[in-house]
Amino acid sequence: MAHESPTFSPLYRQIKDLIIQGLQSGEWRPGEAIPSEVELAHRFNVSQGTVRKAIDELAAEHLLVRKQGKGTFVSSHADPRAFFRFLRLVRQDGQIEPAQSVPLECLRARAGVEAARVLEIQPGDAIVVMRRVLRFGGKTLVVDEIYLPGDLFGSMTLEVLQTYQGSLYSLFESRFGVRIIRATEKIRAVAADRSSGDILAVPEGTPLLSVERVTYTYQDRPVEWRRGLYCTNEYFYLNELT
């Protein structure tokens, strides 16, 4: 007998999706605890082991954080440990140093063909464009140009950016309800042009890292497109191949 459902999905994966729904709907907010495993097991009418396996996967994907004896919590970009997952620039000696974000401008625009393709919206749709620099220990090492879909970030302003303390993704999460889950980066070496050289205080032509990032929220929806230029004279991009 042929298998009727090629889209077979085990129970724990359905439970996982239900939990994701709860996260997406805001039933449980970043930083808060979700119900205990036994409680979820009763709610969903499955065994604790099945809930466990669902949570295991969500924890592996950094959507949840387990804390023995305390509970399971919705992970948050306000947690300092989350910062360095999306900013892999470290000092020569390997030390991680906190970055300071300095917004330069924030304006509304219409998506061009490329931005539309990457963000999976229509050309001409409203977008928000912002530019900012990152400073490490007083030195400007990164200049970013960031494109955001207007439907999610319509109320973004330079003042909001300047006022907020914390990482950009932490702002996305707390003010816009957009949770960043993962990203892909395309990295190449380029020469500094006049304007980026000025900002980074290096001569025109200096080799810089060009980092083009697409960032995704739940269901692999792209919600940010950015291009950064990194000065890697005293810092470098650290990557773990596992």
Added chain:
Amino acid sequence: MAHESPTFSPLYRQIKDLIIQGLQSGEWRPGEAIPSEVELAHRFNVSQGTVRKAIDELAAEHLLVRKQGKGTFVSSHADPRAFFRFLRLVRQDGQIEPAQSVPLECLRARAGVEAARVLEIQPGDAIVVMRRVLRFGGKTLVVDEIYLPGDLFGSMTLEVLQTYQGSLYSLFESRFGVRIIRATEKIRAVAADRSSGDILAVPEGTPLLSVERVTYTYQDRPVEWRRGLYCTNEYFYLNELT
């Protein structure tokens, strides 16, 4: 009452270590199947679930590969899927293209202070130094300088490198019994000097990616130090932030 053993280790982790021993000792070789879960459970006098959890972790670390209905196999760098885990250069359009390794030279030397520190050996210890290029679709895009500890790779010669078909790590595995597990990379942008520019067929001063890699085998032992210069005009370094 204070906890007597701060080094508490659950059963499944001890089983995991036993399996790692089997891998390290060569009891099960790359590409081969390890015994079934039930058989290992009997051998170690634990339940199948405990063996399962041990194997789960080893599979997550890419040391083992599970194949439903067939068995659990020792992963191998001869598997094409493993190639791209350690070579993240892809074409502009995102397509992955096979690389061809062309060895240039291979010589014996003594470790300097830096090589000794990175490889965790003594300055003056024997090392092997090799240089090679990688060609993609006929173009030379990477030049690598590679440092290996002499005790493991003493019999490495240019002829061995030239004769072997397959990836370098596949050679390490099959001929030297060294299994590469993970690596860390420090990435920066640099300008091409005369010699690297000649090899990569770009003008002196062209921005290149400098990728410095330290590679580890079992027990976090470093077994390779390399520095590569990547030409990223038509290809880029792809990274997933998860």
Added chain:
DNA sequence: CAGTGGTCTAGACCACGGA
């Protein structure tokens, strides 16, 4: 001490691959 996540077991059954 109660409540949480973490481990371990034993057994039943399902999905898959190959003979």
Added chain:
DNA sequence: CCGTGGTCTAGACCACTGG
């Protein structure tokens, strides 16, 4: 058809946290 890994259950007990 059997052997493999994959799922699910129910229950016992351990380790950790905080009141």
